[in-house]
């Protein structure tokens with residue numbers, strides 16, 4: 001009856017295969033328009049589900065009985081957090097100690113055995129970790145594997161109970177593909193381009209201080225660094241002199257001799273970044289020196305969306321400014337791209353900050369500052385969409401490395417009551 005009734009199919013949205021694409025499109029449009037976000041909308045849907053159960057109790061019981069002969073009684077239930085077992089942690093080079101220790105704490109705290117694969121690129125830290133760290137841990141629960149892509153590829157052929165990967169989206173896909181062969185769950189802490197919206201209603205000096213600090217921290221080699229600024233041409237005119245004086249204050253007139261500015265990790269990344277200096281027009285900085293892997297704190301303007309600096313994660317001391325005419329245009333710009341790991345919005349108007357938060361998605365968010373949200377152990381840290389999956393830091397680390405085992409314990413008492421479950425089924429026990 002139901003399947004042959006075409007009006008019912010249309011109404012429910014469960015149309016034939018031809019229009020599945022249309023149905024999915026319709027649902028995506030609803031989601032993009034923000035309809036499912038207000039608490040009132042969600043409450044209405046849940047109330048609808050409640051009414052569905054109440055109004056159709058008999059119909060549903062009969063269907064359950066016909067399909068599965070099913071009825072349930074719940075006792076006291078609890079979640080038991082158990083270690084997964086053997087965990088693999090793969091680490092990138094940019095914060096080689098922090099990104100080793102923070103996941104390791106979570107994995108060990110939850111009771112797992114760990115294989116640690118540090119980055120071969122931060123080779124000095126790799127060597128120190130390999131030599132020293134094992135002395136501090138029980139060798140029966142901890143091992144390190146050293147090497148680059150080839151060795152990591154071989155390691156990934158083995159079966160693990162959990163893989164925690166921090167690194168690029170490209171390698172994240174390789175890790176997830178390898179994990180899928182064993183149905184191994186993964187956390188992927190990836191990177192991407194983190195937008196930084198600067199509203200006209202801002203104090204340019206404050207914004208310049210905060211954006212420059214977080215952009216040039218660790219020479220820009222930070223996964224949550226503001227990757228590019230979105231602002232109006234008018235704000236750009238006010239921001240540029242402020243950035244110029246901030247950079248001079250932070251790093252002096254010759255940043256190259258500043259003890260507060262680091263260097264690019266290796267020649268490959270230096271050359272990649274030097275290529276990006278050719279995008280748009282250099283407004284501040286732009287100097288580089290291969291012999292020292294030095295790149296000056298740089299600001300680019302007149303940048304086209306299609307240029308490499310707006311296509312790839314910059315991961316260096318280069319800050320492009322892209323002009324938008326309005327808040328709506330900025331939000332559109334952000335939403336047309338992959339979901340970033342972090343998103344920043346600067347405005348003296350809390351309404352503007354709230355709008356950016358409410359109408360976009362990102363792993364994390366900070367209003368009127370850089371990546372301070374990452375430093376709080378009370379907040380989960382992780383990506384969404386192309387910037388990753390899963391979360392950690394603080395208690396979230398423990399939970400990430402634990403299997404949440406749903407348990408129900410029942411005594412042998414009250415068998416008379418429970419016996420209602422057992423066949424043979426009669427109209428009387430079906431009614432109950």
Ligand code: NAD
Pocket residue numbers: 090091092093094095099117118119120121147148149150152153166167168169170171172174188189190191192222223224313315341383388
């Ligand atoms: P990467 O992906 O190149 O390397 C990460 C790890 O994967 C290293 O240990 C490396 O040896 C291994 N690896 C590299 N190629 C591999 C391959 N083909 N097969 C298997 N393993 C391979 O990343 P990276 O250059 O070390 O780090 C930079 C990236 O990491 C950036 O994209 C940055 O945004 C991201 N990152 C993310 C976070 C986060 O917390 N989300 C933190 C730091 C860095």
